[in-house]
Amino acid sequence: MDWAGVAPFCLFAAMFLIAPTLYLVTGAFLNAAGEPTLENIAGLFTPKIMASYSISLKISLASAFGGALVGFFLAWAVVLGGLPAWIRSALLTFSGVASNFAGVPLAFAFLATLGRTGLVTVILRDWFGFNLYSTGFNLLSFLGLTLTYMYFQIPLMVLIITPALDGLKKEWREAAEILGATNFQYWTRVVLPILFPSILGTFLLLFANAFGAIATAYSLTGSTFNIVPIQLYAQIRGDVLHNANLGYALALGMIVITGVSNLIYIWMRIRAERWQK
Template sequence: MPTVALLANAFVDRQGRITLANFADLATSEIANAFLTSIEISAATAVLGALLGLGLALIVGRGIGNRKARTIIMTFCGVASNFSGVPLAFAFIATFGRLGLVTVVLRHVFGINLYASGFDLASFSGLVLTYLFFQVPIALTIMMPAVDKLPRECREAAEMLGATAWQYWRHIGLPVLWPTLLGTLALLFANAFGAIATAYALTGYAVNIVPILLYAQIRGDVLHNEQLGAALALCMVLVVALAITAYLVLRARAERWMR
């Protein structure tokens, strides 16, 4: 029913007449910039999150032999991947805000002034840093099963044949992990693109992204336009649906060799 209502509102004007004007309005500079910024943030956090998650998965899966330590790390990932919204924003403000713990320690102990050097928590870089807190654990959780399925015999055989570590990862390891890595990228992109609570609590309207712009259209303030908001939401649903579809296809492909 919500999807049907969304479709109905997106194709009518305020008088209830059928129109495509709502979608034409999406081409305005403000909305186009919001989509561009959202895509940039989602892509940046997806790429960084997937690479960091892959690196940590290799360390945890291959380098940590202590099962208890691994259990603790994976438990933390399960908690951190669901820690978002206002609590996460408050935690980062208390840590990296102008009077945050890390900011004050860096300034008084090491003489490093984060904000004087251009960093701002309520900015593009601040959002990327904050999103990575839950993006990396998600990536690690997804990548771990694939890393665990990497046959150690292949690594040993490659070494016996004189292959270097780079040659092993280039010709064997990365091709095997590639579908899982691409699927992780798609899922992280969708996750970041649809996030609003953390971004709004952290930046307000300082960063122009689609979820915040959508909120401004439907909340009833001076920007209120329910029909335009429905068109915005429909485009968001389409972008996220495409990313999720890509993730499901790639996950199915990755599961073939993990059986």
């Protein structure tokens, strides 16, 4: 009787979350005739698909690394840098907004900034005589997409790492000082080991976040830039791989990559919370 109360939720989760995912996962291990096979998984290791996984991984790793690095220094600046309090609340409020500002509008914003007629491109050309695009820079490239993704990656890092930095206890620094530690030793031997699970965990969350994103890249580059989500989008639209089950394997590959990084993130967060009691 008690279980009837959660039946609607279970039905919802089964229909719209579990079943669709299971369908694709099992489909990845079947051939067109419905017999079990590992051919689709092997099919992922062909040059074309490997190339798109590789560019996706590169962009996700680069934007997660850049986002984590810049985000960490911003959080450090407002928590330990001795800045006025209003800067902290402004940064956190803005991060809440910017971490949700993704998708198609973000692509428009970066086209207006660093596109061929974007403001920064034009200012560099007219005021400084510097032609950005003659250096080989292109917004529709690895570097351009990474810079664009960092616009939502940095704020996400700030939002998650600020509470972790807040959790550094004054007593730890005092204890280190009394024992004769230098500032450098305090950071490398006390702070970083404590923060390491938070930093690594957030890095993986940012990585998964970028890996699953499609709208920004799609509206920046159309279907020319072959990251995995765009290839999957094309596959869903028109079976470009000419093999439905290989499409399921492509989806499975995405689930495995985002799934593993999220699992490690959750594990790291549990470890990090030991210090925040």
